[in-house]
Amino acid sequence: MKSKVIDGKAIAAKIKKEIAAEVAAMIDNDVKAPHLVAVIVGDDAASQTYVTSKENACRSVGITSSVYRLESAATEKELLEMVQFLNHDPDVDGFIVQLPLPDHIDTDKIIQAIDPKKDVDGFHPENAGRMMLGLPSYHAATPFGIMELLRRSKIEVTGKHVVVLGRSNIVGTPLSVMLSRKAAGADATVTLCHSRTANLKAITLQADILVAAIGKCGFVTADMVKPGAVVVDVGIHRVEDASKEKGYHLAGDVDYKQVFEKVAHITPVPGGVGPMTIVSLLQNTLAAAKHSIYQE
Numbered sequence: 001m002k003s004k005v006i007d008g009k010a011i012a013a014k015i016k017k018e019i020a021a022e023v024a025a026m027i028d029n030d031v032k033a034p035h036l037v038a039v040i041v042g043d044d045a046a047s048q049t050y051v052t053s054k055e056n057a058c059r060s061v062g063i064t065s066s067v068y069r070l071e072s073a074a075t076e077k078e079l080l081e082m083v084q085f086l087n088h089d090p091d092v093d094g095f096i097v098q099l100p101l102p103d104h105i106d107t108d109k110i111i112q113a114i115d116p117k118k119d120v121d122g123f124h125p126e127n128a129g130r131m132m133l134g135l136p137s138y139h140a141a142t143p144f145g146i147m148e149l150l151r152r153s154k155i156e157v158t159g160k161h162v163v164v165l166g167r168s169n170i171v172g173t174p175l176s177v178m179l180s181r182k183a184a185g186a187d188a189t190v191t192l193c194h195s196r197t198a199n200l201k202a203i204t205l206q207a208d209i210l211v212a213a214i215g216k217c218g219f220v221t222a223d224m225v226k227p228g229a230v231v232v233d234v235g236i237h238r239v240e241d242a243s244k245e246k247g248y249h250l251a252g253d254v255d256y257k258q259v260f261e262k263v264a265h266i267t268p269v270p271g272g273v274g275p276m277t278i279v280s281l282l283q284n285t286l287a288a289a290k291h292s293i294y295q296e
């Protein structure tokens with residue numbers, strides 16, 4: 001029987017083992033290990049944490065990782081020069097520029113400067129467009145991870161009504177496209193809701209699968225969820241908590257305790273979508289090293 005809690009951590013660990021085996025085979029065949037670079041500008045605490053997690057994940061599967069740092073006062077030109085350097089460095093298979101960037105830097109300009117062949121975040125318009133058309137491309141890590149989480153948890157998606165809350169370029173919009181494509185593990189009917197959606201609750205109550213990616217802690221309450229639905233929580237928030245050593249605990253966009261009682265399956269925070277996002281980045285990096293998306 002499928003368990004009620006979708007264990008993203010365990011599924012991610014299994015995928016990591018598969019990636020580690022592929023990397024080991026490359027090295028056995030005298031092919032260099034894949035190399036991922038993360039660029040970080042400034043000292044945003046959450047970004048530092050994410051990048052450290054990405055480095056640790058790379059290390060655990062044998063992928064080489066490097067971090068290039070620029071101080072928060074770095075100019076757009078300096079960052080563009082770093083992007084060009086990485087585009088042309090043959091030792092680097094893929095790289096990401098950690099977001100958010102400081103306000104004085106035009107994020108779209110930076111993303112568009114990345115060579116699509118090395119854009120393992122899948123954020124470049126060429127990759128986003130190719131994904132929408134069903135052509136080979138790097139898929140953005142979080143929606144890619146959610147698709148894999150549903151597939152490996154054997155959650156039926158075909159013909160289901162999936163309601164996605166949030167229309168960001170990184171999660172909600174690409175996920176709505178991936179879910180609605182004519183493909184195995186997709187073929188869903190998707191409703192994309194956002195801050196201007198009228199009668200939100202009437203829509204979420206129709207969801208066979210409800211994905212919360214709106215960035216508001218505890219936004220989805222039990223009265224918004226159909227009994228027996230599947231709930232995927234993309235949110236991650238620090239909630240002050242004096243009982244914890246760190247002074248906070250993590251919570252998602254879903255009021256987990258309440259909603260848990262009503263649903264068939266739910267992803268926890270932490271340990272649900274988060275680990276899958278990092279694994280998707282590893283999968284993209286491996287694909288970059290193998291030239292399996294863009295053949296040269």
Ligand code: GUN
Pocket residue numbers: 096097098099100121141142170
């Ligand atoms: N910031 C939050 N999520 C992401 C991500 O997936 N990639 C990058 N580059 N920055 C992020």
